[in-house]
Amino acid sequence: MKHLLSTADLSKDDAILLLDTAAQMAATQSREIKKLPTLRGRTVVNLFFEDSTRTRISFETAAKRLSADVINFSAKGSSVSKGESLKDTALTLHAMGADAVVVRHHASGAPHMLANAGWLDAAVLNAGDGMHQHPTQALLDAFTIRRHLVGERSGADPVGADLAGLRVAIVGDVLHSRVARSNVHLLHTLGAEVTLVAPPTLLPVGVESWPSRVSYHLDETLEQWQPDAVMMLRVQRERMSGGAGAFFPSPQEYSRTFGLNARRLALAPDHALVMHPGPMNRGLEISADAADHARSVIVEQVANGVAVRMAALYLLLAGGDDSERNTQ
Amino acid sequence: MTPGTAVPGSGPGSTTAPAPDVPTGVIVLGEADIARALTRIAHEITERNRGAADVVLLGIPTRGVTLARRLAERLADVEPTFSRDRVGELDVTMYRDDLHRQPTRAVGVTRVPVSLDDRTVVLVDDVLFSGRTIRAALDALSDLGRPRVVQLAALVDRGHRELPIRADYVGKNLPTSRAERVRVRLREVDGVEDAVLISGRGGDEPAQAGRDQGVTP
Numbered sequence: 444m445k446h447l448l449s450t451a452d453l454s455k456d457d458a459i460l461l462l463d464t465a466a467q468m469a470a471t472q473s474r475e476i477k478k479l480p481t482l483r484g485r486t487v488v489n490l491f492f493e494d495s496t497r498t499r500i501s502f503e504t505a506a507k508r509l510s511a512d513v514i515n516f517s518a519k520g521s522s523v524s525k526g527e528s529l530k531d532t533a534l535t536l537h538a539m540g541a542d543a544v545v546v547r548h549h550a551s552g553a554p555h556m557l558a559n560a561g562w563l564d565a566a567v568l569n570a571g572d573g574m575h576q577h578p579t580q581a582l583l584d585a586f587t588i589r590r591h592l593v594g595e596r597s598g599a600d601p602v603g604a605d606l607a608g609l610r611v612a613i614v615g616d617v618l619h620s621r622v623a624r625s626n627v628h629l630l631h632t633l634g635a636e637v638t639l640v641a642p643p644t645l646l647p648v649g650v651e652s653w654p655s656r657v658s659y660h661l662d663e664t665l666e667q668w669q670p671d672a673v674m675m676l677r678v679q680r681e682r683m684s685g686g687a688g689a690f691f692p693s694p695q696e697y698s699r700t701f702g703l704n705a706r707r708l709a710l711a712p713d714h715a716l717v718m719h720p721g722p723m724n725r726g727l728e729i730s731a732d733a734a735d736h737a738r739s740v741i742v743e744q745v746a747n748g749v750a751v752r753m754a755a756l757y758l759l760l761a762g763g764d765d766s767e768r769n770t771q
Numbered sequence: 772m773t774p775g776t777a778v779p780g781s782g783p784g785s786t787t788a789p790a791p792d793v794p795t796g797v798i799v800l801g802e803a804d805i806a807r808a809l810t811r812i813a814h815e816i817t818e819r820n821r822g823a824a825d826v827v828l829l830g831i832p833t834r835g836v837t838l839a840r841r842l843a844e845r846l847a848d849v850e851p852t853f854s855r856d857r858v859g860e861l862d863v864t865m866y867r868d869d870l871h872r873q874p875t876r877a878v879g880v881t882r883v884p885v886s887l888d889d890r891t892v893v894l895v896d897d898v899l900f901s902g903r904t905i906r907a908a909l910d911a912l913s914d915l916g917r918p919r920v921v922q923l924a925a926l927v928d929r930g931h932r933e934l935p936i937r938a939d940y941v942g943k944n945l946p947t948s949r950a951e952r953v954r955v956r957l958r959e960v961d962g963v964e965d966a967v968l969i970s971g972r973g974g975d976e977p978a979q980a981g982r983d984q985g986v987t988p
Contacts, residue, residue, distance in 0.1 A: 762875030
């Protein structure tokens with residue numbers, strides 16, 4: 444692995460290695476001294492062209508816990524707002540000797556461009572690009588599911604385990620969601636079954652070619668398909684150019700048909716997890732009683748995000764296949 | 772592998788090439804020797820520490836963990852103050868100083884049975900070579916607690932230290948040249964009879980990545 448751009452490129456072995464490494468990283472985070480010397484002297488640049496709180500802070504925490512130097516770069520207040528191109532930004536980062544670039548961009552494919560255009564030779568980690576991919580989010584979701592549903596059910600250490608036989612419902616704004624795309628591929632690679640639940644207007648063209656089922660009915664899916672985890676997606680109103688009205692009649696109607704609440708949750712199996720990548724629109728796609736339910740692992744997802752990102756940075760940066768990179 | 776060099780006794784194109792995990796080389800310690808060495812080390816630990824009430828054994832993966840477990844059994848047999856569950860494992864991967872010179876290593880498990888503060892920690896490893904693994908282990912230990920004393924037990928000391936580190940308990944001192952490889956095979960890990968082997972005297976062995984061989988770049 445040189446870059447982490449998309450969960451579609453991850454083999455099952457790579458995905459399990461990432462989850463196993465994350466489990467060890469998580470174990471170090473319960474110690475009194477959480478910092479590890481592993482990436483001392485390496486430089487990680489957080490290159491954020493789009494607003495983000497938890498992903499940027501999570502990557503920054505992960506890099507710092509591994510003793511890497513972190514440079515935060517956000518498009519606001521930088522030369523990008525003066526019209527600098529992605530290429531020139533990349534060349535600047537190259538000149539500064541970045542070992543890894545964590546990039547979030549509003550254009551799908553921007554991380555792929557950074558990784559493959561030859562502008563810089565750092566490892567590129569996709570932290571969300573347009574409506575395409577958000578691989579570390581999918582990995583932390585898989586890690587959370589594995590820890591709860593494989594680890595606790597068998598009572599054994601889930602190291603090396605996949606998610607075979609588990610059912611995950613992904614509910615909501617699939618059309619605009621890079622989290623959904625990343626999760627569908629990763630969960631499929633790990634052997635889980637996925638059902639996408641959304642109104643037809645919020646499903647992308649070509650969704651039938653994805654390795655997942657599609658349903659238009661949340662109640663029916665929860666009751667009849669009995670998912671082990673229910674992953675709610677944020678309704679991304681900022682990406683809905685015609686306003687919310689272009690995709691569903693009203694927020695109230697969306698909430699009534701596709702929102703998760705305690706009544707709906709009771710239809711799912713007793714062990715079913717409630718997940719949300721955040722930030723939540725409470726009262727729209729998820730009600731407060733579902734978000735704060737005992738089966739909700741939403742806060743834990745954030746904590747697991749640090750461990751998963753530490754694992755990704757470790758696996759991309761610690762090895763020495765390309766040690767020349769640092770000597771320049 | 773250098774072209775043209777062959778394993779002694781096998782001609783070019785030999786049909787019986789050994790499988791990668793079947794050890795070749797000269798056996799210097801057999802199963803009984805290893806058992807005797809571990810029993811002696813267990814006695815030395817209790818002698819040096821006047822009992823084993825505060826002793827915690829920490830094995831360094833992979834084979835150090837197995838050796839630590841065997842040592843714990845023996846220690847519990849000879850010393851009633853020691854309980855068998857005071858044995859753990861200490862993964863040092865993230866503390867190594869050669870990470871960027873080698874392909875990425877998988878991170879192992881670190882499991883510490885009790886708080887290490889004010890205890891006597893005995894690190895257990897299979898082969899003591901450059902001392903760099905032990906340096907990493909000392910760094911890892913200091914992040915886990917503050918032991919009163921740290922001691923080191925190694926099944927084999929093959930010399931060629933690169934750091935001022937020595938073992939407190941040694942199963943066997945084995946004079947070697949740098950070109951040779953020392954391998955430890957243990958039943959629990961390798962599924963074959965316990966043995967310590969030396970190979971590569973003529974440079975006849977292909978390099979095989981592995982921490983236990985004490986390869987330094």
